[in-house]
Amino acid sequence: MKHWLSKNLIRIYAAAAIFYILLPILYTVAFSFNDADKRNIVWQGFTLSAWLNPCEPIGICEALGNSFKVGITATIASTILGTMIAFALGRYNFRGRATTNLLIFLPMATPEVVLGASLLSMFINIQIGAGLVPVIIAHIMFCISFVVVTVKARVASLDPKLEEAARDLYANEWETFRRVTFPLVAPGIAAAALLAFALSFDDFIITNFNSGTLNTFPEYVWTASLRGVPPQANVIGTLMFVIALAIVFAGQVISKRRQTRR
Amino acid sequence: MSIAHTSSSEKVFAPAKKSHRTAYLLLAPGLVWLLIFFAFPLLNLAETSTKTPAPSFETGEFVQTFRFANFIDSFSANQEQFFRSFFYALCATVLALAISYPLAYAIAFRSGVWKNFMLVMVIAPFFTSFLLRTLAWKQILGAEGPVVSVLQFLRILPADATITATAFSVIMGLTYNFLPFMTLPIYASLDRIDYRLLEASGDLYANSATTFRKVTLPLSMPGVVAGTLLTFIPASGDYINAQLLGSPGNFMIGNVINSRFFRVVDYPTAASLSFILMASILVLIVIYIRRAGTDELV
Secondary structure (H helix, E strand, O other): OHHHHHHHHHHHHHHHHHHHHHHHHHHHHHHHHEOOOOOOOOOOOEOOHHHHOOOOOOOHHHHHHHHHHHHHHHHHHHHHHHHHHHHHHHHEOOOOHHHHHHHHHHHHHOOHHHHHHHHHHHHHHOOOOOOHHHHHHHHHHHHHHHHHHHHHHHHHOOOHHHHHHHHHOOOOHHHHHHHHHHHHHHHHHHHHHHHHHHHHHHOOHHHHHHOOOOOOHHHHHHHHHHHOOOHHHHHHHHHHHHHHHHHHHHHHHHHHHHHHHO | OOOOOOOOOOOOOOOOEOOHHHHHHHHHHHHHHHHHHHHHHHHHHHHHHOEEEOOOOOOOOEEEOOOOHHHHHHHHHOHHHHHHHHHHHHHHHHHHHHHHHHHHHHHHHOOHHHHHHHHHHHHHHHHOOHHHHHHHHHHHHOOOOHHHHHHHHOOOOOOOOOOOOOHHHHHHHHHHHOHHHHHHHHHHHHHOOOHHHHHHHHHOOOOHHHHHHHHHHHHHHHHHHHHHHHHHHHHHHOOHHHHHHOOHHHOOHHHHHHHHHHOOOOHHHHHHHHHHHHHHHHHHHHHHHHHHOOOOOO
């Protein structure tokens, strides 16, 4: 018994740590079924009413829609811009590498309050009102660095011999990229896009500085938390969690299939 | 700091091509975006930080007077929140490291077929809203939550005591919310370790503790450095945890900057505080990286 315990201590620890990580998520899921109106803090009993009427609280679905608008636009733009930078860094030797790396690293090393405050200062100075466009601009900005880091890792793990082989077989530069390079880097780009969407969808601090009267889902939750968050917010949180989990597991199944086919 | 890099078997190839033109064409759009919407706003922040209220004393109206004393004034007025921010962030970073290292070790070396599942569980918090998670902790640690009830039942806590609205719950929240940023880089660097090195150490009669101290730990240092920075930086600027899990007595510098911008409409003070925060973080990073001896950042 003692031997078994000492051998498996680290596994037991890992299970406990994962329970700790999941605990507030389980709470969020459980309280989406709570029979409470606004003060969704104490368990009152099971109900499906929040799930059946997710848009009931005023403004919640509008805020969700805004989050999707911002998230999708920011994901597409930052994935394109970031992937281009990642290819340049991973594939080319050029002057100014160190400066480029610094410019990519700094936004990640700057606290969100500072990013939000500096953007707001600029928008005030050039007299552009806060709202949807400034929020999208800000989200693209902070997502780029994370896309670069994610895609660069994938580009760097790509054997240049595969591209040489394509050229030996008379593929031109564009064909090589389309038929060889891009399919190999695609999983990295997909992961980067998911990360960008998750970062954008969940951002509160930078958004709050630049949104003005626009409400995103995190901003809705923040405002609601002063009076009491309705269970519908938990419904949306739970749905997003399940969808994200499904995408990740589907991605793992696909990459496993690819590996066995190879 | 490549968080996403998870597979150990992949080789890394150095960039080879030398076509400057293509490289610059690829870089230009993204870098221009960062220059306009990251670097230029910082200049605006710097410019705002030395302004003073307009003679008309209208709310939100300021004129440039190059008053550098703004920095001294705003720092000395908010010293307490500055030191508290760095103290809380330090506590959260140390706690997150203590929780994450064994977890990352277990995933890298002892998880078997559960490896991918456990990695997904580590990043699971990213899939739910940051605010909802923090509010859930407020519920769990709150007066009507299970933790307080159990502790009161066991007579560890007196009947009227609370856990929320204390430094403890703020640090707890910070630790929890930035845990994946600590676990993933440590896991990535542990996973890259060639297992034969650990076997070799055993063959040379090192016991498992010595192997850990002399081989595993030094090889995982890049992950520890990256994880520490990725936890400490956002934690020191955060104001959500202090706002939701703490009381005004636990407010951090982020809370001050936020309220200076929106409640008090005192842009110069908010801007100078932001600048001091950023500068002190950069200084700490440089010192820390020098000490830790790694310069591989991105």
